[in-house]
Amino acid sequence: xAVKIIFHKKLFVSLSLYFESRMIKKLFFVLILxxxxxxxxxxxxxNEIKPVSLPDSSLKIIEESFDFGKxxxxxxxxxxxxxxxxxxxxxxxxxxxxxCGCTTPEWEKDKDIPANGKSxxxxxxxxxxxxxxxKNITITYNDNQTKLITIKGxxxxxxxxxxxxxxxxxxxxx
Numbered sequence: 001x002a003v004k005i006i007f008h009k010k011l012f013v014s015l016s017l018y019f020e021s022r023m024i025k026k027l028f029f030v031l032i033l034x035x036x037x038x039x040x041x042x043x044x045x046x047n048e049i050k051p052v053s054l055p056d057s058s059l060k061i062i063e064e065s066f067d068f069g070k071x072x073x074x075x076x077x078x079x080x081x082x083x084x085x086x087x088x089x090x091x092x093x094x095x096x097x098x099x100c101g102c103t104t105p106e107w108e109k110d111k112d113i114p115a116n117g118k119s120x121x122x123x124x125x126x127x128x129x130x131x132x133x134x135k136n137i138t139i140t141y142n143d144n145q146t147k148l149i150t151i152k153g154x155x156x157x158x159x160x161x162x163x164x165x166x167x168x169x170x171x172x173x174x
Contacts, residue, residue, distance in 0.1 A: 059147055072158045092141065096138070096140070105122070106122040130155050133152060133153060134152040
């Protein structure tokens, strides 16, 4: 009888260890699964995943960059950028914004551009500061689409006074 009890105790102990190890493995697996789900959810900020939309290519810019070359300081310059609506429906320029206050874009703010229609964006630069410049202008259209145009050039410093007078010129007149 003592043998049976010892055998039953050993069987019970080995069975309980077997089930404990399986239970620990299951708990560990469930824990890893929960943590992985939490990390994925946290990376997504709880929002549903939205498909990436391709940029709208219905706005065509004839020239995306313009080089003014060398311009004298204090002499404002401007350039007209021609744009074309290549889409099938009307387009609205929501905003045209320069990267700094020295650049001023002008466009028809309240006018829609019909399909295959053209419009002009006039970009001015005040040329107040001497040196090389590159300025970006962001065109926002159809509420959330954007395109970029660029102006560049070099402003050279103009003399602050006129040429010095030459007193010997009067001697030549006599």
